[in-house]
Amino acid sequence: MTAMQRISGAPAIKPRKMDFPFSDITEKYFFNNNSIITTYMAALSATFPPGEKGFIDSVRNYRDQITDPELQESIKGFIGQEGQHSYQHKEINKVLNDLGLFVHRIEKDLEKKIRDDKGRLDKRDFLASTVGMEHITAIMAEYLLENPHILDPLPTSARELLLWHAVEEIEHKAVAFDVYEACVGERRRLHIVMGVQTVLFLWQVGLYQLSLLRWAKKMPSIKDAVGAAKFFFGKDGLARNIVKPYLDYYRDDFHPWDNDNTALINKWKESRGYPLDVDLTEANIQGATSV
Ligand SMILES: [Fe+2]
Ligand SMILES: [Fe+2]
Secondary structure, X not given: OOHHHHHOOOOOOOOEOOOOOOOOOOOOOOOOOOHHHHHHHHHHHHHHHHHHHHHHHHHHHHHOOOOOHHHHHHHHHHHHHXXXXXXXXXXXXXXXXXXXXXXXXXXXXXXXXHHHHHHHOOHHHHHHHXXXXXXXXXXXXXXXXXXXXXXXXXXXXXXXXXXXXXXXXXXXXXXXXXXXXXXXXXXXHHHXXXXXXXXXXXXXXXXXXXXXHHHOOOOOOXXXXXXXXXXXXXXXXXXXXXXXXXXXXXXXXXXXXXXXXXXXXXXXXXXXXXXXXXXXXXXXXXXXXXX
C-alpha cells in the first residue's frame, strides 16, 4: 500500500480557530493542587509554541517537492492547525506565567535550541524528528481522548484546549510522515532519530519541570508524589498506556493510519457541537507561529 492510498481514508485537515478564555485558571497548581502534574502540563505547554513552529519549518523545507495535490492540501491544513495550537498555547502560557509558573523562560530556551538545531541538522533529520514527535503527540492525543476523565481536575478552558489539540493532532498525524516517505523514505533514519529524540524529549521535559518547581520555590509533597505516580503509572496511567503504540513506530511497514482512530474525532465533534472550521490564510498562520 502506498502512502498516497493511505491518505485517502484519513479525515480532512481543517484548522479550527478557537477562542478559549483561560480566565478560569486562577490557581497556580491548577491540576488538583498537585505541583508535579501541574508542572508537567505547564512544561509541555511551554514547549508547544517553539516546538510546533519547528514542525512547520521542517515540513515547509520539503513542500515544493510534493506533487500530489491531496498531500499539498494536507500540508496546508497541518500548518494551519499547528499555527493555531502554537497561538492558543502562547495564550495559556501567559496566564501560567502570571501565576508564577515561569513558562516564558522555557519558551525562550527551547526557541533558541531549535534555532541552533535547525542550523546544524541535516534537513532530513530535522523532518525525521518532526515525524517522531508527531507520533508521540498523536499517541498522547489518543490516550487523552480515550481517557478524558483524567483531565477532570483541570479548569474547563484548559481541559477543552487539550482535547481540541488532541483531536487535531490525530487529524494531521500522518502529514509529516507522508512528506518524509515521499521525499526521504529511509526507515532506518526515522528509527534512529526517534530513539535519540525520545530520550532527549523525556530528559528535557523533566528538566523543564524541575526548573518550574525550582523557580516557584516549591517542594512537592508526598501527596503530590502519590497523585503523580497514579497519574503516570496507574492502571489508566499515561506512561503505561502509550508504550505499545509508541513501539509500533519501529515496525518497518508502520503508517500512522494503520491505527484508524477517527471515531475519537467524531465523538469529540458530536459532544462539543464543533467544528468551528475556518480556512486560515497563510498570513494568519505566520502571525500565529512567529515566536
Ligand atoms: Fe499541535
Ligand atoms: Fe502535530
